Structures are given as C-alpha cells and as structure tokens.
Amino acid sequence: MIEFKNVTKGYDKNKSNALKNVSLFIDKGEFVFLVGRSGAGKSTFIKLLLREIEATEGSVYINNFNVSKLSKKEIPFLRRKMGIVFQDFRLLENKSVYENVAYAMEIIGKSEKQIQKRVPLALDMVGLSHRMNHYPHELSGGEQQRVVIARAIINNPSILICDEPTGNLDPETSYEIISILEEINRRGTTVVVVTHDREIVDTMKKRVLTLEDGILKVDDATGRYGYEV
Amino acid sequence: MIEFKNVTKGYDKNKSNALKNVSLFIDKGEFVFLVGRSGAGKSTFIKLLLREIEATEGSVYINNFNVSKLSKKEIPFLRRKMGIVFQDFRLLENKSVYENVAYAMEIIGKSEKQIQKRVPLALDMVGLSHRMNHYPHELSGGEQQRVVIARAIINNPSILICDEPTGNLDPETSYEIISILEEINRRGTTVVVVTHDREIVDTMKKRVLTLEDGILKVDDATGRYGYEV
Amino acid sequence: MRQAGTAMKFSSIKTMPKNVVRDTMKSIERNNLMSAASVLSVIAALIILGIFLILTINVQEVTKDVESKLELKIFLQSDFTDTQKETIEQALEKSDLIENVTFESAEEALEKFTVSLEDYAPLLSGYNSENNPMPASFVVRVTDPNDMEEVQTLAMSFEDQGVEYVRYGQEYVEALVSFNKFTNTLSIVVLVVLSMISIFIIYNTIKLTVFARRREIGIMKYVGATNAYIRAPFILEGTLLGLMGAIVAFLIIRITYYYILGLVGGNLFLPVDASLASPDAVMGQLIFFFLLYGGFIGAVGSVFAIRKFLDV
Amino acid sequence: MRQAGTAMKFSSIKTMPKNVVRDTMKSIERNNLMSAASVLSVIAALIILGIFLILTINVQEVTKDVESKLELKIFLQSDFTDTQKETIEQALEKSDLIENVTFESAEEALEKFTVSLEDYAPLLSGYNSENNPMPASFVVRVTDPNDMEEVQTLAMSFEDQGVEYVRYGQEYVEALVSFNKFTNTLSIVVLVVLSMISIFIIYNTIKLTVFARRREIGIMKYVGATNAYIRAPFILEGTLLGLMGAIVAFLIIRITYYYILGLVGGNLFLPVDASLASPDAVMGQLIFFFLLYGGFIGAVGSVFAIRKFLDV
Ligand SMILES: Nc1ncnc2c1ncn2[C@@H]1O[C@H](COP(=O)(O)OP(=O)(O)OP(=O)(O)O)[C@@H](O)[C@H]1O
C-alpha cells in the first residue's frame, strides 16, 4: 500500500536532512501512529506521500505506483485516493462548513443528491451538524479541526492521513475522533495518524512508528508512545 | 489583576451564548489553567481579555481598568502589557524567525542593542536559536508554535496568555514549554493557559478553571483537569 | 490509478458547469472588494480606450470629409471649341480617379470671383461678358486626394485639345494628406499602447485578486481538485467581470458622449467645414469592441494570472 | 496604563523612522509581485495622463500661436491727412488691447493684393500709383482675440478723423475663439476624468495589496503595534512606489516624445502655420507634475487603502 525505499529528504537551507534513509512498508488496512519530537520529520513524511515535495533520494510507492514518477496532471487523482487532515486546519474561508465538505465531493463529480445525503452524515459523525451554515471564522479551533476531518473522510478514501488531528481537541472529543478513525479503519481504509497524544497512542495499542531527527528509530507493532525509552 | 463581572458573550448567529454570566478574579502572579471541551468558550474568554471582541453584558477589568471603556487608540497599549500565544500560530510570513520576535520589541521602541541581546536569548529558551534566519514556512508546526512563545515573552509582559501553547508539541517539548511558563510566572508574571493536555494540568497542580458550554463550572485551586468529574 | 483517474475526470467534467456557475456567483458575491476592484479597473481602462477610440473615429471622419471637398480646376484656353470641351469632359467622366466633374463657364467664374473679392469687388467693375478675362474651367472632385497629381497628368494630356493649365492647392493638399497619414499612424500607435496598458492593468488586478486567494487555491489542490476544476470559476469570474466592466464603461461613455454632443449642438467650432461621425454608428462599433475586449481580457487575464499559483 | 502608554508611545516614535525605512525596503524586496503591480499601475496611469497632458499643452500652444497671428485691419479714408494718421496711430499704440500696429500704405496694399491674386494678377494691370483704388490701412495685432470687437469700436471712434471702416475675419475669429474655449474645457474635463481614473486604479491596486496582507496587519495589531506604526511602512512604501512609477513613466514618455519629434522633424503636417510647444518646457512641467502626483497618490492611496484593515 505505502512503501518508502531509502527515502532521504533535505531542504535547501538546512545542513541536516529532515528525513534520513527511511524505509518502511504499511499494508492495506493498517492503522499506524507516527510519533516523534517537534521537527523530527513527521510532516515531511506526509508531504512526501502527497507529492507536495519530492524525495531527495529514494522513492515513495503508493499502490505500487512510484509517486515521484507521477506527472503533474496525475497528482490530483493521487490526492483523491487520500483523505487528509492538516496540522494547521485548512478550510476555504469563503465557503460554509457544509460547502467545505461538499466541495471534496463535487470535484470528483458526485451528484447533488449524493452530496445532500452524505455531507450531513459526515458532519453528524464529528458532532457539527448544528454548525452546517457557519463560516470557518465563526468556529472554535476544535470545531474547525473537526470540519477538516469530516471533509477528509467524505469520499471513503483508501488512505486517511492525519497530521495532529486531535492537537487542539479536549481529551473527550479526541477519543471520539479517534474512534471515528478506528471505525473508518475497520471498513478497510489505511489510516496514518501523526500525534503527540501519548494517552491515545498507549491506549490504542496500534503499530507505532517513531522518528527521531529524521531517522526511523522505532517500528513497534505492539503500540507504545516509544521514543522516550 | 484580571476580573470578570457577570460577563456574557453572544455571537449574532448563535442562539446560545458562548459565555454565560461568568465572574472570576485572577490575582497578580497567579498561574491559571483554563480547560473545557471544544466550543466551551475558552478562546472567547481570551478574545475578551484582548478586547478583540466586547462583552454583550458585564465587564472585564485588567489592572482595574474596564477594558470595554478603552478607546481604540489605547488598545495597542493594553496588548503590550500581555504576551499572547495564539491557537493557530500567527507569525509574519515575510519576516524571519529573528525578525518576528524582534518586531515585538521594536514596536515598543526598544533600542537595536537591546534587541540584539534579548532576541537570541528568548529563541534559545524555546530551543530555536539555530533556526533564527529561517522563515515561518520553513519551520515545522511545533517550531512555529515555539517562535510565537518566544515573541510573547520577549517584553516581560505582566500577563501571559496562551491558547493551546502545546497543542502541536510532543510531550517532552510540551514540558519544556510549560516549565518556561512556570519560570516566567515565578518572576511575577500572571499566566493564563488554555490547554487540553490532561497530563500537564494534573502534574502541575495549579488553579484550574473549567468552562462547560459557556458556564464556569469548576474553579479548583488544587489543580485537576476537572470537567469529567 | 491511471484508469480510475480518467473515469473520475470524466464524471467530474459532466457535473462541472453547474458547480462552476454557482461557485462563480458566490465568489463574486463574497469577494466583493476584489470583484469591485476588477470591474472598476476594467471600466477605467475601457473608458480611457473609449475616449481615444471616439476621438480617433471622429478625427478620421472629419479628415475624410475635408478631403472629399478638395477640388482640382482644369482651365481651358480662351478659344476652346464645344467639341474639345466634350472630349475632355467625357475623358474625365470615364476616369476611375474622378468622382465628379462640373463645368464652370467664363461668366460664372467672373461672377464668383467678384463675389469672393467682397470689399475689393469694385476693382473688377470694368469687366463684363464682352471683355471677360476669366477662363472657363472644369471643377473636379477626385476619389482619393492622393491621386491629385495623376489627375493633373491626365488633364494635361489634353493640352492640344483646349486645356490651358491645371490648378489645385498643391501644398494644402499635400499637407492635408500627410496630416491624415500622421493622425492615422498616431491613433493606431495610441490605441495599441492604450490597449496594452489597459490589458496590463486588468491582468494586474486579476493577479492580485488571485494572489489574495492563493491559500484557497492551495487548499483546493490538496483536496484533489484538478487544475482545470480550480481554474474554471476564476476564468468564468474574470470573463463576467470583464463583460460587466465593458457594459458599465459603455453606458458611461454613451451617456457622456450624447450629453456633450447635445451641448455642442453639432457645432464643432472647427475652423473647417466638416461634420462628425454619426454617433449611433460610433456607439455600435464601441459596444461590439468593448464586449469582445472586456470578455477576452477577463478570461485570458485570469488564465495567466492563476497559472503561477496552480503549482502546488 | 494610560501613563505607561504615553511613555512608550514617545519612545517608539523616536526609533520608528529607522525601522520603518528598513521594513519598507524589505517589504518592497519581498513582496515583489505586489510592488511590481503597484509600480506598473502607477506607470500605466501616468503614461495615459502624460499623453493627454502633452497633447493638451501642444494644442494650447498651437491655438495660441494661431491666435497671435490674427489681424484686424483699419482702413483709412482715401483723403486722410498725416495728422489724422498720427492721432490714430498714437491712440492705437496707447491701448492695452493692442499688441502692435503696422501702417500699410495704399501702394503697399496694391502690391500685396496683386501678388496674392497670382494667376489673376493681370486683372489689376490697369492700376498704378496714380489711380490706385486701394485704401491705406493700419494692421493691428490684438493681445487677446476676444477683444477684437472692442478694438473695432475703438477704431470706429475715429470715424471723423480719417477711419473709413474696420475689417477682420469675424466668423473665423469667432470660430477660433470658441474652438479654443472648447478645447480648453475638453482638456480640463479629460484631465480631471483621467486623473480620477488613474487615482482610482492606483488606489485599487494598493487596496488589493493591503488586502493580500490583511493577516499580517492583524498579527501586528495583536502584538500591540499602534495604527501609526503599522501604517507608516505602508505609506512610505506607497510613496516610494508612486515616485518610482512616476520616474519610469516620465522616462518612457520623454524617450518616446523626443523620438516622435525626431521622426516628424518639427514638421507638424498641420494645415495651419503653427509651431509646437518647446519639448524641454513640456518635459519640465511633466516631471514636476508626475513626481508630485505619483508621491501624493502613493501616500494618500495607502492611507485610505489600509484604513479598513486596521479595525481589529
Ligand atoms: N465569530 C463567531 N461567530 C459565531 N459563533 C462563534 C464565533 N466565534 C466562536 N463562536 C462560537 O462560540 C462558541 C465558543 O467558541 P470558542 O472559540 O470560544 O471555543 P473554544 O473553547 O476556544 O473551543 P476550542 O477548544 O475548539 O478552540 C463555539 O460554539 C463557536 O462556534
């Protein structure tokens, strides 16, 4: 499903690389936590999956396609396979909550009928059906985060990638969100979650990848927030 | 120092108010956590302190000044008394890390010499002296958050307000940040921290204010992440 | 992935038009600062262009009018015969270069001259039809003032058959012809320059508009929208704004022009006897040009302006 | 709080200039898309204005030149005495309305007229100094063509002292005067309209620029910067960009104008005998106007454009 082969990524200005010779394999249907200190390279990992940036060395495969070999025209179709939750919530300021979620369905050509049926369901899932017609600036930080999650799952992506999905959420809401992610995973979606929430990682007992200064230090199938060991 | 007297805040579109008849007093030199579920009204509380919004009913006092009675011209001087860390990190995109922190000193007329001395110290405190000349978009989420913290403390504000200062930070960095905040508090600064991090709240044993649906439910001096009780 | 991609692309294009129209309308509604800025820039640029276009059209009309009034005179020998006269007249009337020919007898010439002398008329009181010293002539209007010289050559070829000499305001005609060429060139240059400047202003505005929405475009790209899908509402918006600008600019110019015409009352105050271009014809040209131009600029400007920001 | 505020304000204003200049430079450097857009808008607007200004200045110069050549003729009775002649001459020379006076004797008049008749000259061959029917006259240039009629009245007051009658191309002068008024009004209207349009375009651009940086302004406000502190670099930037635009626009116009003058070679191809305004004088006026205008627009445009976004 997802495979990194000796991937190294360096940003021009930095002496040291953000990712160093990372190799890993994530199978279809897995649920994986990606942890590591601030600046360890987690967002870099995710940006490589999205082809927002390209690896300096090595290659990234998704569904056996070499992502860096994709032409520019094909990138949107790669991204449609994935649901993405960004670290800094990214909503279209000029669209309401409903429209923001609906937009993701529109671009892949879903009918108005389907959209009207599914968007409220997704918003209900993240507990925001009563905020449907609000605009992003009228929402609290956590509420915005949840809209992004609703948008990410609306198309039943085959991979769901979350960069700090619960960073701004209280523990209760965080657990709700994580159980939504678990539910999505149970239906067959591969889920990759970047998080700093030790409680959640330790409770969930899923596979945990730990990055340290760009190096994949721990790959622990038994699920412990690992890098302090 | 900070006093809320029967403060109610309603946003136009919402039926229910974001804050409901909140009264509280925070003394000079206190360290207070503000917790509550997503949408409980925490950010609203902070926006009232900054006079970004005005209370629908009741009044907010800082240093015995009624904040809502301040003229527009006086608002900048109110804000200079406070260091502020925003929930969505807000840095000037066109300024480097150094310049972002220096800017807060420049506006209050500090000399170039003072700036050159203190900015590196503050960046060192948050562990980012080696990123001094980078631009915000070249930083990881946690790094940006730390720059904001450095900027907030650079002028030794008499009140330091943090909205989710550790939301995007790993536990280790979070503890470092919190101990920086504690150190600042020890020197006499009043600190108000909005957080969802139960671990930190429970460890620190400071005063905890709990908001629930806009109502101040718990004001617990012994320090427990309270609203699940 | 490739196949799935193509299938999706197809279905997304099917439902696109409706969404695009809706998104465009909403965008115009919500970004009203930027929409206003774009429309007003289009209006500003088009008004400037319009003023110049109208001036140009009118200058050309006036010059054409003056030109059409230029005459050439073919004087006959005092002893010409009727046969000679007719030969010459037929030759002139057959020529393509000549628009019309009038014969002016010696008597008519004397009379006209006497009138034209006004205060000095008594000087000629000694002359009458008996001792009339004025020659008879053909008054010729040429089709194109550039051909004056050719017509002169043609007339002089009848020197043996009664033509005495040919006269026209040589320097005057030459000056007029080159003045005409000069204004033609000048107005083309000015029009091109102004077009470029106004295209540029509009393009600039659209670019800033897109720049202000770069975050939005970035998000769309992350959600998996294709470039075409992202671009479409911008282009439609650009075109609509361009057309709106064109219509408003046209109305402003139209009202102002007719108002000024009303004030002037057809009296041009020109030291020459000439009339303006028909206002309705001018306006017809203008609205056609404006709509084409506004729409085109809006669309093309958007395509170029957005290009840079699609690279995410 | 109030006192502390004032103290801080004072010290911040002291160090402000240096920071402002530095921030402005950096901002221009880093926001080069927007800086370019602003400068180019200023250039575009000023070029259009410049073209019109030059046209206006030249049209005015040409009309003035033509006007200054307008003459009025005071004919004397055939039996005027030298005393009468001198009385009239002195009266005319004393008048403020009159620029200069030349006497034309009967002989000169006949000679001139004979020359002017060209082909018809033989008609006058019967006249000589003995039986010269032409009257002597004063040829008068008036200071202002509007006063022609007044001068006529003045001259006619000497009817008893040898003045026969007064002539000037009445319709021609009237047409010219009203044409002149018309072009004056037109150019003022066009200049005002174009100024407004270009002010508007520049203001628009700056507004979009500020709009694109609204987040930045918001952050500054939260950090506790005063409105004056936030505004200052924008205003300085606006002014600098305005001045840069003015200089570039001036250079473009200057080069083009001299180039065109070179092509035309001073030959205007005008059907009237008139000369253009001195190019150096025109350019002097232009650069002065442009710098003033560019700087002013940049500064004022920025103040107004930023106003809306300072309310946080
Ligand atoms: N500008 C606004 N217009 C309308 N409603 C608003 C606006 N800002 C906030 N709200 C609503 O007020 C309530 C309180 O919002 P607030 O931002 O204070 O929550 P919060 O406690 O900070 O939540 P979080 O932990 O998610 O950041 C929420 O329900 C939110 O939707």
Ligand SMILES: Nc1ncnc2c1ncn2[C@@H]1O[C@H](COP(=O)(O)OP(=O)(O)OP(=O)(O)O)[C@@H](O)[C@H]1O
């Ligand atoms: N565009 C860039 N240019 C230069 N350096 C960059 C750029 N983006 C990231 N970096 C650097 O690369 C390193 C890894 O960044 P990354 O964003 O992957 O960290 P992260 O693990 O997501 O951290 P966080 O938990 O704080 O979000 C950091 O040191 C960061 O400063």
Ligand SMILES: [Mg+2]
């Ligand atoms: Mg990150």
Ligand SMILES: [Mg+2]
């Ligand atoms: Mg909040």
